Amino acid sequence: MSEAGSADPGAGSADGGSGSRLAALVATWPRRVGVALGGLVGLLVVLYLLGILGVPAVGLEDPGDWGEVTDERTEIVTTVWVSKPNPVGVSLGESVSAEYDIVLNDVLLAEGSKSDIRIPRGNSTTELRTDLINDRLADWWVAYVRANETVTLDANATLRVNTFVGASHDVRRQRTMLNESTPVVDAMSAAVNETAGTYTRSVGAGETGDDLLDESPLGGSDGVTVGYEVRRGWATWGEVSESETTVVFHMLVHNPGDVPVPSSPDGVGVSVDMNDVRTFEAESGDLSAESLGPDAVIAPGETEEVTYRVTMDNERVDDWFTSHVSAEAGPGAEATAVNAQFQVVFENPATGGEIRLPRDSPVGYDCSFRTAILVDGQTSASTCEPPSVPSGP
Structure with a gap:
């Protein structure tokens, strides 16, 4: 009995020892996991420093x-x-x-x-x-x-x-x-400058009234010479806002005739196409003289600078830009072909008819430019050149 009794305490002591060891092991898991993770990170860092494991x-x-x-x-x-x-x-x-x-x-x-x-x-x-x-x-x-x-x-x-x-x-x-060129306004300048020249005609005494003949410094009994001489033309940018862009067309006009002539036109035709997208456009009353009133005249022998304004709706920029960056819509990716045309019509004070500058159809100017916004291996360039005459009066 005494031997059996002495065995029970020994068995209880063994079970208690196993539980203590298990509890101690569980208690050390966080530390063991931390050490393992730290070792892994350390290993990765070593591999990285040795060049075996690289960062992308x-x-x-x-x-x-x-x-x-x-x-x-x-x-x-x-x-x-x-x-x-x-x-x-x-x-x-x-x-x-x-x-x-x-x-x-x-x-x-x-x-x-x-x-x-x-x-x-x-x-x-x-x-x-x-x-x-x-x-x-x-x-x-x-x-x-x-x-x-x-x-x-x-x-x-x-x-x-x-x-x-x-x-x-x-x-x-x-x-x-394009920091060394201005292709759009250069094309418009070149077009209006194409009107440079002399546009006169002789009007016989039977074609005009006596009051106009009396204004002629020559007495005018045999008729008078009526017309214009465009010495040069050019264009400049005017006001530009979020909704509209204005371009100003300038003409240096001389009166080589015998009688005063109107300084404001009866009609003006302007069109600027960029990759066949009509941007600036005006006809007749859509343009107005800026520097002279409607009743102003240019006296014989005098020269005046006359300016005309054309406004574009900026909504047209979207269509043009799409054509500019698309190789299919234009002459190539990021390329634009420009066609600018200009004509002005004045009233003939001697006959009541008209004097067209130029006489027949509008003068035109064609050129192109390209950019290199996203096209690799391409450089920006322009064939659009301003008139060879000075750009101002």
Whole structure:
């Protein structure tokens, strides 16, 4: 009995020892897990420092290319490159996130972002697609005109590698185009300057009234010479707002005849097409003389500068810009063919008829220009040249 009784306490003591050891083991799990994780992180850091395990590199391969271009949308494709040096089987849940924007003349025209871009092993590229913000094209056009037709590009991207050793990479690309040319206003200047020349006719005494003959310094019994001499013409930008753009056509007009002639026209025809998109357009009463009143005249032997204003609705910029960046709609990607035409009609004070400058059809001027906003390997250039005569009076 005494031996059996002495065995029971021993058994209870053994069970208590096992429970204590188990409790002690459980109590150390957090520390053991922490040590293990710390060791893993340390191992990864060592492998990274030794160059065995590398953090993926990321960069901007192409700030943008023109994607799908239609009447409804203008797509921009941005390409990101990624290089993952990790060996086969090593996966740390790596991904890339990107934020990017494209700014023209300080006007934000495109922006986008993409997250959780998976990183395959080795070198790869990923395309990010966004649409041009067409509603802001009018704002860009205003900035473009105010910058004397210089185009500035500012493409920005922030690329982040999401891994155990994160990295952030900022990329910025800038470009300036057409800073030495003004193709649109040059084309209009060249067109109005094509009217330069002398437009006179002799009017016999039987074709005009005695009062007009009396105004002739020659007495006018045998008739008078009536007409104009356009010495030069040019165009300048006028007011530009979010909704409208005004161009001012200038003509330096001399009266080589014998009688006063009107300084304000009865009719004016102006058209400017850019890739067959009609931008500036005016006929007859749509134009008005700026510097002289409707009853003003140019006396014989006198010279006057007369100016005429034409206004464009900036909503037309959208259609033109779409044609400019589309290789199918124009002469090439980021290229524009310009056709500007001009004609002015004055009343003949001797006969009541008209004097056309030029006599038959409107004079025209054709040229082209190109930009390099997103087209790789292309430079901006223009064949549009201002008149060889001075650009002002």
